[in-house]
Amino acid sequence: MRVLISADWEGIAGIVSWAQEQEESMRCRRLMTAEVNAAVQGALAAGAEQVIVNDSHGSMRNLIIEELHPSVRLISGSLKEFSMMAGIQMDVDAAVFIGYHAKAGTARAILDHTYSGSCVYAWRLNGIPAGETTLNAAIAGYFDVPVVLVSGDDGLRDEAESIGAVHVQVKEAQSRYSACSIHPEAARERIESEVRSVLGRIREFQPLKVSPPVTMELDVVSSAMVEPMLLIPGLERQGPRTAAFTDDDYVTAYKAMRAAIALANTVRRG
Ligand SMILES: [Zn+2]
Known part of the structure; x- marks a missing residue:
């Protein structure tokens, strides 16, 4: 083992x-x-x-x-x-x-936080809040x-x-x-x-399987943070402070969200 x-x-x-x-x-x-x-x-x-x-x-x-x-x-x-x-x-x-x-x-x-305390207000996996x-x-x-x-x-x-x-x-x-x-x-x-x-x-114990399609939604703390995220192909703005990404592959969606968070954290007060 x-x-x-x-x-x-x-x-x-x-x-x-x-x-x-x-x-x-x-x-x-x-x-x-x-x-x-x-x-x-x-x-x-x-x-x-x-x-x-x-x-x-x-x-x-x-x-x-x-x-x-x-x-x-x-x-x-x-x-x-x-x-x-x-x-x-x-x-x-x-x-x-x-x-x-x-x-x-x-x-x-x-x-309490999810991945990034500075930008992630909420993260949903197929509509359900996830930590x-x-x-x-x-x-x-x-x-x-x-x-x-x-x-x-x-x-x-x-x-x-x-x-x-x-x-x-x-x-x-x-x-x-x-x-x-x-x-x-x-x-x-x-x-x-x-x-x-x-x-x-x-x-x-059973592995946690997420059936496709996998939709990840990210609510961030400011509207400016969504803007650099939109550089990620396939990522869509769903609201002033919300971005979403859907893929059949869980790891692809997870990586898109990690990249989105990295970009969001580059935003400085204008
Ligand atoms: Zn920690």
Whole structure:
């Protein structure tokens, strides 16, 4: 069994603000690395022969490689074709999401956003609001890989369960920037034992398949952001702040949206 761990940052126990990236960067990186290690230990205990870890947050250079379990392989840095799902093409059997967060527009959820906090107001997949959990699970599904577990706060639970994964809660959000976390050691114990448990019954989990045609719609925070997006062939403006792209191939549509977000983020105040 080969397992991919996609590791984000906002859903790690003890993390409540992006200010912590500046104020206590190294400490947060250690907390993140330790939660990933807990998932690695669980995967190894369940019989995984190979664990691939993909650093999926911001610069994608957060995890401290020398503090990771020596058996893992780490994908870090950016740009990556599959971004938060880099490694999915490496013949894996299951995917685990650690440190994930609720989608943009979720009430009372730590650091809710979808891919880009600066431009994405909402992202819909075939008409249904989707967060990183769903969008990334669909990439896994494209490669016939099920997502078996998603860890983060309580605001993430509904989306995690909607893709058929087990949700592991490490903190309870009190607002967007405040949470009651369990102790990091308790979070690690919970993650390790749940990863071991779900991988032990991997056959119960199904890959998330999106049937074509695939329509992605992006609401952005300003009308100016849609304008450079229109350079993408096939992308259409559906409203002042809304762009849409349809294709039969999920990854093609996903890449068009990633390109659209990259273009939107080039817009500066005129
Ligand atoms: Zn992140």
